[in-house]
Structure formats: structure tokens, C-alpha cells
Amino acid sequence: MGIEENWGSFVNMTLAKAESHGKVAQYWDRMHNIMSMAIIFLSALTTLSVLLPITHYVGATLGAVTTLLSAINGSLNPSTRRQEQMEASRGFRALMLKMVRVELEKDYEDLWKEYNKELLGEPFLPSKFKVKDNTAFSMSPEFQIVVAQKKAEVGECLSKIGEEHSEDNCLVYQSPMSEEIDLEVEADIEE
Structure with a gap:
């Protein structure tokens, strides 16, 4: 494989990685929003059930469910996972854009080193979120x-x-x- 093919594969791989990490970030963002809204809603229902003249078992049950959901939310920590995935997406997208504008062979080699470092530090990417994409970029004239x-x-x-x-x-x-x-x-x- 020559430099030209390696350049094209670099651009394709980094763009696919950026989009994949972006999709995982969207998933964790959606999970964070759903869990947060559910906790808010259950907390309001718990407060309401305590104030109303109904059996205390309803309030206790709602409080237990709210506590359980809060513990799950704290354990999964979807907002932190979203942030990690977004940072990885930004890193791969920045590498892709740098490669599109590369002008010197030294810069080309440095970008491959950066790509390998980025691969080592990237967060887990489930296979169902992996994207294969062919890009239509071209090399800089230089x-x-x-x-x-x-x-x-x-x-x-x-x-x-x-x-x-x-x-x-x-x-x-x-x-x-x-x-x-x-x-x-x-x-x-x-x-």
C-alpha cells in the first residue's frame, strides 16, 4: 500500500471513528436525559404521595424506586461517559481534518503517530455503533x-x-x- 492509499485509509478510519464515538455519545446523552427526567418525576410523585392522605406504603415504594434509579444513574454515570465519547469524537475528527490539510511528509508521519496514541486512549466503542464510511476528500496539492x-x-x-x-x-x-x-x-x- 502506498502513501496515497494510506492517506485515504487514514481519512476514512478517523472519520468513521469520529462518527462512531459521536453515536455512542448521543446514546449516553439520551440515557442521561431519560434517567434524570425519571428521577425528577419519581421524586415529585414521592413528595406528593407523602403529602396526600394515602397509605404510607405508596410513598415508601416510590422513594425506594427513586433511590434505586438514582443509584443506577450514579453507577452508570451517563453524563461522564457522554463527555468521554465526545472528546474521542473530537480528537478523531481533528486528526482527520489535519490529514486533509497535510503538506509535508514529516507532518504525515506525525499524524500517524497521533492516530496510534488516540487509539490507545479511546473509550470503549460497542460494535453496534461502529460506522464504515467512504469519504470524498482529496490531498492538498503540496x-x-x-x-x-x-x-x-x-x-x-x-x-x-x-x-x-x-x-x-x-x-x-x-x-x-x-x-x-x-x-x-x-x-x-x-x-
Whole structure:
């Protein structure tokens, strides 16, 4: 896989990760809202049941259910999980945008290092929220020049290998891709 394909896969992977973490954040936001509203509603009913002249078992039952739901909410901590997922989404989206605007090979390599660090620190992502997406971004013109230069260097290396090794002295592995690379390099040089 060449730099161009790696660049495209980087953009696709980071965008898919950003969208996936965004979906998980929406899920936890929805859970937080539902649980908070249920706790508020049950607390109001508990207070109302204590004030009304009805049996004390109703108020005690509502209080117990409210306490149980509050404990579950505190244990799951959906607002914190939402925040973690949003931060991961922002991090991957920022990496994707940086890669779209990359101009130098050094920056390209640094972004791959950042991506690997981001992968190590990302929160859990359930498989049902994973997104596969193909993007329609293109490289910056500056980075396209770097890629064309790299292809030309690879083409030169392949041609030197072919010249230095004759068929009767040794076998040189010729990749089926080498013809494509040579053709692409020639096309890029002609442009």
C-alpha cells in the first residue's frame, strides 16, 4: 500500500471513528436525559404521595424506586461517559481534518503517530455503533507533490534493481504492482 492509499485509509478510519464515538455519545446523552427526567418525576410523585392522605406504603415504594434509579444513574454515570465519547469524537475528527490539510511528509508521519496514541486512549466503542464510511476528500496539492516524488523515487529504485541484476546471475522479484507504479510515475512526470 502506498502513501496515497494510506492517506485515504487514514481519512476514512478517523472519520468513521469520529462518527462512531459521536453515536455512542448521543446514546449516553439520551440515557442521561431519560434517567434524570425519571428521577425528577419519581421524586415529585414521592413528595406528593407523602403529602396526600394515602397509605404510607405508596410513598415508601416510590422513594425506594427513586433511590434505586438514582443509584443506577450514579453507577452508570451517563453524563461522564457522554463527555468521554465526545472528546474521542473530537480528537478523531481533528486528526482527520489535519490529514486533509497535510503538506509535508514529516507532518504525515506525525499524524500517524497521533492516530496510534488516540487509539490507545479511546473509550470503549460497542460494535453496534461502529460506522464504515467512504469519504470524498482529496490531498492538498503540496502533499500530492510529495507523493508524486515518492512514486518517482520508487520507480527509480525499481529500474536500478532491474539494471544491476541480470537474469542469469540472480532472480529479482517483480511485483505485479511494479508495472502499475511505473505507469503512474510516468503519468505523473508527464503532467
